[in-house]
Amino acid sequence: MKPRPILLLLMSAAAVCATVALAQDKGSVDTRPLPPLANPNDPKLGAKELFARKVLPAAMQPRVIGFYAKGCIAGAQALPINGDTWQVMRLSRNRNWAHPDMVAMLKRLADKAHKEAGWPGILVGDMSQPRGGPMLTGHASHQVGLDADIWLTPMPDRQLSRNEREEMSAVMMVRADRLDIDPSVWTPTHLAVIRAAALDPGVQRIFVNAAIKKALCREAKGDRSWLAKVRPMYGHDYHFHIRIKCPAGSGECKGQPAPSEGEGCSAGDLAYWFKDSIIHPKPPREQPKPKPPMTLAQLPAACRQVLAAPDAKQ
Ligand SMILES: [Zn+2]
Numbered sequence: 001m002k003p004r005p006i007l008l009l010l011m012s013a014a015a016v017c018a019t020v021a022l023a024q025d026k027g028s029v030d031t032r033p034l035p036p037l038a039n040p041n042d043p044k045l046g047a048k049e050l051f052a053r054k055v056l057p058a059a060m061q062p063r064v065i066g067f068y069a070k071g072c073i074a075g076a077q078a079l080p081i082n083g084d085t086w087q088v089m090r091l092s093r094n095r096n097w098a099h100p101d102m103v104a105m106l107k108r109l110a111d112k113a114h115k116e117a118g119w120p121g122i123l124v125g126d127m128s129q130p131r132g133g134p135m136l137t138g139h140a141s142h143q144v145g146l147d148a149d150i151w152l153t154p155m156p157d158r159q160l161s162r163n164e165r166e167e168m169s170a171v172m173m174v175r176a177d178r179l180d181i182d183p184s185v186w187t188p189t190h191l192a193v194i195r196a197a198a199l200d201p202g203v204q205r206i207f208v209n210a211a212i213k214k215a216l217c218r219e220a221k222g223d224r225s226w227l228a229k230v231r232p233m234y235g236h237d238y239h240f241h242i243r244i245k246c247p248a249g250s251g252e253c254k255g256q257p258a259p260s261e262g263e264g265c266s267a268g269d270l271a272y273w274f275k276d277s278i279i280h281p282k283p284p285r286e287q288p289k290p291k292p293p294m295t296l297a298q299l300p301a302a303c304r305q306v307l308a309a310p311d312a313k314q
Contacts, residue, residue, distance in 0.1 A: 025138075027092040027166035046293025050307055051133030055094060058131055058309035062100055064144045064253035065302045068243060070294070071254070072303040073132035073145035075312070077103045085121035086110035087155055089165045095126040095135075099145040101202060101247045102127065106148060109197050109242075113154075117192035120157045123170070125149035125239050131306050134294050144253065146204075146246070149239045150197070152190055152212075170238035174211045178279045181215040191219055197242050198226035205259050207233035207241040210273030217265035227263040232273045252302060 034053050037045070051072070062075035076097040081088040086106065088096045098106075106124060113119045127148045129135060134143060141147050151170040160168065173190070175182045194216065198206055208216070210232035220227055233241070246253035262269070272278065296304060 026169075027090045029092065029162050029166055031092045043297055044292075044295060046134070047296045047299055047303075048134040048136050048293055050296060051129050051131055052136045054129065054131045054307065054311075056130050056311035056314065057097060058306045059312040060306070060309050062247070063302075063306075064099055064146065064247060064250045065306065066144055066252070066300045067254040068141040068144055068147055068256070070298070071132060071144040071300060072306050073097075073099060073128060073143075074306045074309065076128065076130055076132065076145050079103050079106055079124060079127065082159060083107065083110060083121070085114040085119075085155070086124055087121065087160055087165070088124045089151065089160075089168070090125065091162060091165055093126060095129055095142070096124065097130045097132075097145065098127045098148060099244075099247055102146055102148060102244055105200055105202050105242075105244055108200065109150070109193075112196040113193045116196055117154075117189040119154035119189060119193065121155035122193070123151035123153055123155050125151055125170075133299070133303065133307075141243070146244045146253075148242050150193070150242060151239045153238075154189070172237055174209050174237045178211060179274060180211050186212075186215060188219065191216055194230060194240055195220070195226055197240070198229045202244045203229060204243045204245045204256060206230045206243070207236050209233070209236045210270060212236070212240070213264070213273075214270055217263065217270075224263055227265060228259050228261055231259060231264065232270070252300065 037049060037053070039045070040050065057076040058074040060074035062073070062077070064073050065071050077100045079086070079088060079096045079098065081091060081096065110122045113122045125148075126138060126142055128142050128145045132143045132145050139147075152173050153170045171185050173181050173186055194206065194208065197203055206229055208230055213230060213232045216227060216230060243256075246255040264270075296307070
């Protein structure tokens, strides 16, 4: 297949559900740089066009600017694509960048997934672009280097090829009727990995499909306090999403209040997510008009400096 239809497909899927991270979408090893913009100073231009064309971080100190779904990052660090207990997937997307706190947290989690869940390691999906910001495809969040997607599929016991990292799919964890997990693929080790992430003190919250939250509620033994951080969210059938707190001393980072103390496991807590209208949403009668993209002027002003800064040396 040529890369262009794949890109169009990705873009239309993203337009329909912009907040859903499509970990299962394939990439290509045969990627070309994006074409230059005819008018990069057009104030109506989507900021995503500018951020997508930055292949390296800004040569600045690490600095988180704005909110998870509206901001950018300077001085981002790459998670190396291979570690003893992790591998980065979909390398063509160049989204393995984050604040150094996130990179450190993922390394800790990878180690725990190995020691506590017995996985060879974790497969890491999208983190952020080199300078964060909105993306051409996929997520609404992941803009400030404090979000990361982890596949609900253990790392294989060998190094994946470049092509496998584009082509391989994560495993669908939700049963066909969407009311529970699929018991033929869900295991106690999945719970152990999500619990290890939630117990990390830097983690702000975790998003999973409601069927997965239901399974965690049913199966968690002993200390269940970590369940408060794990929240149901649309999508997230194939991967879970980790969001960390604003790093210490980052005054321009807009955080989020801590999730409430409760486990979020009562029938009432989960009822909304299992309503028929949520599980089987009716297609809209008319195609919704695509929202105008977020412009640079709508992002915090400091993100203009981040875009204008020279590339960090690698
Ligand atoms: Zn995500």
